[in-house]
Amino acid sequence: AQSVTQPDIHITVSEGASLELRCNYSYGATPYLFWYVQSPGQGLQLLLKYFSGDTLVQGIKGFEAEFKRSQSSFNLRKPSVHWSDAAEYFCAVGLMEYGNKLVFGAGTILRVKS
């Protein structure tokens, strides 16, 4: 069955430090992969997505992610974290053959300390 694992429930980084959020997926076909961000009490905002092509994708707010097929991973990175990046981050795999549905990971809560 399709699944997404985000092994870190919470991560705390200092403002200005680099960030990497991990995501591993289990899916039989070529995946469509997404990262979303959710601020408290709000909906989900799309950060970036990977469908095909260049395995390093750029997103909004200075985020990027790299697709590694051999590791079944799609880790999210940012070189310098800002306090406004504190939020919950969700990785998801798109099941296009099933009505374009998403399977989400459990999320990683990012805390930024000054």
Place this chain on the structure above:
Amino acid sequence: SQTIHQWPATLVQPVGSPLSLECTVEGTSNPNLYWYRQAAGRGLQLLFYSVGIGQISSEVPQNLSASRPQDRQFILSSKKLLLSDSGFYLCAWSVLGGEWGNTIYFGEGSWLTVV
């Protein structure tokens, strides 16, 4: 541009009362529509999705139902709420192909507290 509206934003309902959450999408035609639920401290769970008017697929057995009376309208309902129905409900849409294709976009969500 496409926009999604979801309401009410917040509601508190007693156990056993009915529920109706409504979602509409503007700026696109024949979207796929979705209802997700996010319970406290948990991830997102797909409840229903729809690929067209009157076409509803249920992902999990539950106390809820969904309807799509118009192309860009999606309604989540319950006849009798349970305490376990409390959570954050998110409506979402997607289209196949094109600039916005194959990506799911979310509304701002509705907080439901069942007391």
